Amino acid sequence: MNPRLGLVHLYIVEFSDCLDASLLREYEKLLSPDEIVRQQSLTIDQVRVRNVISRAFVRTVLSHHAPIHPREWRFTTNGHGKPAICNEHGAAARIAFNLSHTREAAVMAVSIDRLVGIDIESSCVNLELCESARIFSALELSALGTLRPDKRREHFLEYWTLKESYLKARGTGLSTPLYKIAFDLAVPGAISAQMAPVLNDRPDQWNFRLFETQNGTVLALCAARNGVPMETVHRRIIPLRGLWPMTFKTKRSDEAGRPPESHRRR
Numbered sequence: 602m603n604p605r606l607g608l609v610h611l612y613i614v615e616f617s618d619c620l621d622a623s624l625l626r627e628y629e630k631l632l633s634p635d636e637i638v639r640q641q642s643l644t645i646d647q648v649r650v651r652n653v654i655s656r657a658f659v660r661t662v663l664s665h666h667a668p669i670h671p672r673e674w675r676f677t678t679n680g681h682g683k684p685a686i687c688n689e690h691g692a693a694a695r696i697a698f699n700l701s702h703t704r705e706a707a708v709m710a711v712s713i714d715r716l717v718g719i720d721i722e723s724s725c726v727n728l729e730l731c732e733s734a735r736i737f738s739a740l741e742l743s744a745l746g747t748l749r750p751d752k753r754r755e756h757f758l759e760y761w762t763l764k765e766s767y768l769k770a771r772g773t774g775l776s777t778p779l780y781k782i783a784f785d786l787a788v789p790g791a792i793s794a795q796m797a798p799v800l801n802d803r804p805d806q807w808n809f810r811l812f813e814t815q816n817g818t819v820l821a822l823c824a825a826r827n828g829v830p831m832e833t834v835h836r837r838i839i840p841l842r843g844l845w846p847m848t849f850k851t852k853r854s855d856e857a858g859r860p861p862e863s864h865r866r867r
């Protein structure tokens with residue numbers, strides 16, 4: 602079995618690294634006609650800037666995984682809006698990716714032949730708004746009820762990002778009843794999950810990880826298991842300028858208790 606199939610590549614771009622006007626103009630030149638239409642429809646300057654950086658981010662990262670120019674990537678979306686590559690080049694067709702952003706940064710997961718979902722949330726999100734039986738399972742609500750306020754907030758964020766990463770890996774959007782997947786975070790460093798039959802899925806089909814970025818932002822990754830142990834490789838990027846190895850701290854893993862995952866620097 603090819604060990605590269607076990608790799609999930611995680612990339613982060615900090616928007617503040619990309620605000621140079623000439624760089625933003627270079628990013629605009631990478632946009633496809635439909636991306637230009639979307640870009641022109643955005644009326645808030647900061648949103649426009651974040652959007653063009655995100656588009657350049659996706660395109661330049663993908664070009665590190667297949668011999669295709671950043672301008673040449675073509676995308677399609679499923680019925681729930683999940684983007685996928687539609688270039689016919691053999692190497693491109695096997696790439697799966699997913700994107701998530703906050704106001705400050707965007708992250709991307711890239712893998713070969715395995716579905717991935719990623720979610721990043723900054724800790725200033727008002728999680729109390731989501732303390733709802735439509736989102737959290739009875740198990741999760743009961744676990745949250747036993748926690749001190751600071752731990753409660755931390756676990757809220759962890760449940761939220763894990764659920765979003767799962768939903769984004771499947772690409773089923775809000776049609777997935779989030780309270781039907783129950784994460785158990787009782788064991789420090791560990792993640793386990795239960796899925797109700799209605800999801801037509803099993804937890805052992807997926808790998809879950811929770812990471813923390815250098816400024817304390819929480820990041821969840823969900824990746825389909827493909828028979829090869831999952832490893833993650835982490836990089837910071839300024840699209841069209843450079844790529845650097847880095848390490849996100851692993852907060853939790855569904856393989857906690859096994860030998861620690863090595864974050865290889867490449």
Ligand SMILES: CC(C)(COP(=O)(O)OP(=O)(O)OC[C@H]1O[C@@H](n2cnc3c(N)ncnc32)[C@H](O)[C@@H]1OP(=O)(O)O)[C@@H](O)C(=O)NCCC(=O)NCCS
Pocket residue numbers: 655681682683684699700701702703719720721731736760761762764765768769770771772773774775779
């Ligand atoms: C897109 C969705 C999956 C997540 O949106 P989000 O958390 O606001 O946004 P993120 O920054 O994490 O991700 C957005 C990116 O995901 C990708 N995306 C869009 N639809 C997607 C889907 N159905 N599945 C996977 N990825 C999707 C896109 O690349 C999008 O970025 P882009 O529009 O710049 O291309 C959407 O279903 C949603 O709004 N979810 C909210 C669900 C909720 O209520 N959660 C409560 C807490 S558990």
